[in-house]
Amino acid sequence: MDVFKVSGNGPLNGTIEVGGAKNAALPILAATLLTDETVVLKNVPDLSDMRFMIEILQHVGAETVQPEPGTWEITAKKITHVAPYELVRKMRASVCLLGPLVARMRRAEVSIPGGCVIGPRPIDLHIKGLQKLNCKVDISNGYVHVDASAIKGGPIFLGGRSGSTVTGTANIVMAAVLAPGSTRLECAACEPEVVDLCNLLVKMGAKIDGIGSPELIITGVEKLHGCEHTVIADRIEAGTFIVAAAITRGDVTVKGIAPKLLSAFLDKLEEAGLPMELGEDSIRVLPYEGSLKPVDVITLPHPGYPTDLQAQLGALMTQTDGISIITERIYPNRFMHVPELQRMGADIAMEGPSAIIKGASKLSGAPVMASDLRASAALILAAFAATGDTWIQRIYHLDRGYERFEQKLTAIGAKIERLSEKDMPKELFEE
Ligand code: EPU
Numbered sequence: 001m002d003v004f005k006v007s008g009n010g011p012l013n014g015t016i017e018v019g020g021a022k023n024a025a026l027p028i029l030a031a032t033l034l035t036d037e038t039v040v041l042k043n044v045p046d047l048s049d050m051r052f053m054i055e056i057l058q059h060v061g062a063e064t065v066q067p068e069p070g071t072w073e074i075t076a077k078k079i080t081h082v083a084p085y086e087l088v089r090k091m092r093a094s095v096c097l098l099g100p101l102v103a104r105m106r107r108a109e110v111s112i113p114g115g116c117v118i119g120p121r122p123i124d125l126h127i128k129g130l131q132k133l134n135c136k137v138d139i140s141n142g143y144v145h146v147d148a149s150a151i152k153g154g155p156i157f158l159g160g161r162s163g164s165t166v167t168g169t170a171n172i173v174m175a176a177v178l179a180p181g182s183t184r185l186e187c188a189a190c191e192p193e194v195v196d197l198c199n200l201l202v203k204m205g206a207k208i209d210g211i212g213s214p215e216l217i218i219t220g221v222e223k224l225h226g227c228e229h230t231v232i233a234d235r236i237e238a239g240t241f242i243v244a245a246a247i248t249r250g251d252v253t254v255k256g257i258a259p260k261l262l263s264a265f266l267d268k269l270e271e272a273g274l275p276m277e278l279g280e281d282s283i284r285v286l287p288y289e290g291s292l293k294p295v296d297v298i299t300l301p302h303p304g305y306p307t308d309l310q311a312q313l314g315a316l317m318t319q320t321d322g323i324s325i326i327t328e329r330i331y332p333n334r335f336m337h338v339p340e341l342q343r344m345g346a347d348i349a350m351e352g353p354s355a356i357i358k359g360a361s362k363l364s365g366a367p368v369m370a371s372d373l374r375a376s377a378a379l380i381l382a383a384f385a386a387t388g389d390t391w392i393q394r395i396y397h398l399d400r401g402y403e404r405f406e407q408k409l410t411a412i413g414a415k416i417e418r419l420s421e422k423d424m425p426k427e428l429f430e431e
Contacts, residue, residue: 002399003424004392004406006383007365007415011287012250014412018238018257019403020045020070020231023308024193026093027170028200028231029053032074033062033100034174035204037226041072044231045403048396052091059087060097075226079104085111085142091400092121096167098144099174102135108146112139117372119333125158125165129172132156133179151179153220159187162330163301164214166191173198176218177206185216191302192261196232203227235261237402238283239309240377242266243316244409245285246274246292247385252412253284264305268295268313272320291321294359298327311337311378318346319385320359327354336371337378343368344382344390365390367428373401380405384414391424 020043030053032039044050046069054064054072061079066072081101088094088111101108112123127137127144132154136147153176158168169189174197176183188194190212198211204227207219238257245252246269259266259278266283269276273293275286294317299307307330317324318341328334332353342348343366347358365388370376376398383390395418398405406416 001393001421002395002418003421004380004395005417005419006380006390006392007388008384008386009413009415011248012245012252012384012409012412012414015253015255016241016408016412017255018233018241019043021193021196021234021236022047022049022401023166023191023236024196025050025231026053027096027167027174027193027197028229029057029072029074030096030100031174031197031200031204032057033060033076033079033097034104034178034201035224035226036075036077038073038075039204039226040228041074042070042228042230044070044072045234046070047400047403049091049093049400052087053094056083056087056094056097059084060101081105081107081109083110088113093167095123095126096170096174098126098130098146099171102130102146102148102151102175103178106148106151108148109143111143117336119331123168125160125168126171129156129158129168130175133172133175133183135175148175151175153179153181153183153218155184155186157186163187164189166194169194170197173201173208173216173218176220177201177208177224178222179220181220183218183220185218186214188214188216189301190214192232192235200227200229203229233257233261236306236308236374238262239265239306240312240381240402242269242283242285243312243381244384244414247316247319247381249287250285250413251287253282255282257281257283259283264303265309265313268297268305271295291360292316292319294320294322294324294357296325299330301330307331307334308374310334311374312381314338314348314355314357315341315378315381315385317357317359318348318361318363318382322359324357324359325354326357329353334372337375340368340375340379341382344386346382362387364388367391367393367424370394370397373397377402380416391428393421
């Protein structure tokens, strides 16, 4: 297995480019099943999660061509309605095949994705939404079986305990675009990735009003057609690079990201005192004297502070002057990185779903274990601020969601090497 060896190397400097958004590209790839015509997708990041999704599309019968890196031409002329466990288990997001299969095939059998380290990932709201669309849903043998022969639009309130659901909204919108009648979807997720999906669907001929708001009105059409679409930039990748610049007191321009996609995150950094220059399509982080200030953050659905930038901000807060409180409302267990940061010298106490982070910690390199995608990023960011070498194991989590991570950061001065577990010094494992 690959590991990263990361060494603190002072301020990062230069320009770094953001790639296509993983969480936009995944449902968008699934949406290509909604038509028998070719959909051309550009700016699709090269990540293991994309490869899983392409494999599933191929399995259900789509033809996939990659004419050049980042571009996929997908034609789903004849497809089946079954997404089996051996493919779905590799990636939770494969649940967003449900909507397109239901819409196009009027039935679906999709394996229920397995557990997840960041906490329970139920799909009850996806099921409720389908039932409100007059589908019969049955769960047996680890599969969701949907009979959508009588599908029709209707009013749906899709909110749960934590508010809206991102892939749940994607699924129900995709199911509704080809359903007869009109669907009023309330408490729809407003994340930019859902907006991107809706924009693609409109290009394909769907009728959706209220895009970007919590109330979507979808008028079913008979058929969708092919189109070309460029996936939006990855706001979470951009946010991760911004923290990399901030934690090293660097001068870094993050290019290819509209600041308005990151308003809640940038607002917190501004409160912390990080000097930044916002362009139309770029964010420049400037070096600063003294320390950043602590912040109090609660993760919430968009436009609130994103859970996917919670761990990274936590790493930065270990270096501020004071006590920060980070409360996780979307996935209360999403703090697996905390014990690893503690091993590096961070002073963090957990109080229920809140991390109380005492700043000004002197971090030092240690062998640490990545537990999920964003936790991996947080450990690397902390390693930039640490003395000595940090060895990060299980970086396959990182490879799911960050494209050419070490190459991009090395180009602006970071010291990250991808090595094999067997290259780790033996003394790290001695008592
Ligand atoms: N929820 C339910 N029932 C459901 C669905 C969700 O109770 O049927 C709850 C969840 O347990 C959670 C909350 O609703 O507490 C929000 O979950 P959501 O459905 O919005 O999450 P998701 O669609 O499964 C996407 C991203 C995640 C990101 C979340 C929240 C994709 C592929 N994944 O997950 O991304 O954290 O939205 O913004 O889009 C990541 O990229 O690292 C990642 C985990």
